[in-house]
Amino acid sequence: MFFDAHVHLQAPELAPYWPEVARDLEAMGLMCAVVNGTEEADWPAVAALADRYEWVLPSYGLHPWLAARRSPRWLENLVVRLDEEATLGRRHAIGEIGLDRWRRPFDAADQQDVFLSQLALGTARNLPVSIHGLKAWGPLDELLHRAPVPARGFLLHAYTGPASMVPRLARRGAYFSFNGRFLDPRFLQAMDTFRHVPHDRLLIETDAPSMRPPASHVSHPLPTAADGHAPNHPANLAAVYPALANLLNLSETTLRTLIKANFERFFGPPPGPPRRNIPERDELPRQPVEPAA
Numbered sequence: 139m140f141f142d143a144h145v146h147l148q149a150p151e152l153a154p155y156w157p158e159v160a161r162d163l164e165a166m167g168l169m170c171a172v173v174n175g176t177e178e179a180d181w182p183a184v185a186a187l188a189d190r191y192e193w194v195l196p197s198y199g200l201h202p203w204l205a206a207r208r209s210p211r212w213l214e215n216l217v218v219r220l221d222e223e224a225t226l227g228r229r230h231a232i233g234e235i236g237l238d239r240w241r242r243p244f245d246a247a248d249q250q251d252v253f254l255s256q257l258a259l260g261t262a263r264n265l266p267v268s269i270h271g272l273k274a275w276g277p278l279d280e281l282l283h284r285a286p287v288p289a290r291g292f293l294l295h296a297y298t299g300p301a302s303m304v305p306r307l308a309r310r311g312a313y314f315s316f317n318g319r320f321l322d323p324r325f326l327q328a329m330d331t332f333r334h335v336p337h338d339r340l341l342i343e344t345d346a347p348s349m350r351p352p353a354s355h356v357s358h359p360l361p362t363a364a365d366g367h368a369p370n371h372p373a374n375l376a377a378v379y380p381a382l383a384n385l386l387n388l389s390e391t392t393l394r395t396l397i398k399a400n401f402e403r404f405f406g407p408p409p410g411p412p413r414r415n416i417p418e419r420d421e422l423p424r425q426p427v428e429p430a431a
């Protein structure tokens with residue numbers, strides 16, 4: 139049983155492989171994948187994937203890289219998406235949102251506004267929020283301590299901030315998701331940081347089609363695309379579990395139990411079987427009244 143806390147299944151790089159990717163994920167025993175939208179244009183594809191695959195947990199948000207091309211009505215459009223999911227009674231989330239000081243140029247003030255308005259929505263509805271913070275963990279830490287945050291906590295996806303910030307962020311409600319890419323020796327520091335994450339705040343993610351793990355942990359290769367990069371197949375997740383268990387000195391069974399509990403605490407338990415249509419009390423047939431003698 140595997141849980142992917144952050145993936146972009148709707149991305150064009152994976153779209154040509156959807157049927158086989160879905161088959162591979164089902165075959166490996168994937169229980170749930172949180173599919174993160176990144177801008178208004180890809181939200182319909184996220185919803186369509188959730189309609190098609192019951193293991194897709196849809197998440198809608200505006201990514202800092204794409205914030206500049208949002209429509210004037212983007213926030214209302216986001217609210218409509220969340221309302222639709224609530225009406226369907228489907229688990230849903232907000233993401234991917236965040237700050238990014240790595241890709242240049244960036245407009246820090248605008249990023250902050252866009253981030254805070256989405257965080258406020260997550261807080262008001264107590265929804266899981268998936269946060270990106272490339273080279274921006276310091277400013278994020280400050281905002282997350284200044285602004286109200288969802289009562290259930292929030293997810294720092296592919297956390298690469300300093301280990302020293304982990305206890306303070308955990309006290310504020312942070313979950314931290316480990317990415318398979320961190321198994322590359324170039325990410326030794328991120329790997330070490332995860333030894334400091336409280337076990338009840340640990341999640342695992344792929345961020346596929348990005349963040350391909352090192353070749354030693356690629357169980358499901360995909361062909362190299364026109365841009366010279368091979369997309370990360372989300373089923374590579376299976377190889378990350380034993381690697382992280384090893385890093386944390388846990389048995390794989392213990393890690394799996396831990397991740398399942400954390401995932402279901404943060405994103406909510408899976409919906410039960412469809413409810414039978416039980417009539418409301420007032421609709422129950424009444425006892426016939428005995429006619430007066």
Ligand SMILES: [Zn+2]
Nearest residue numbers: 144174234345
């Ligand atoms: Zn992402």
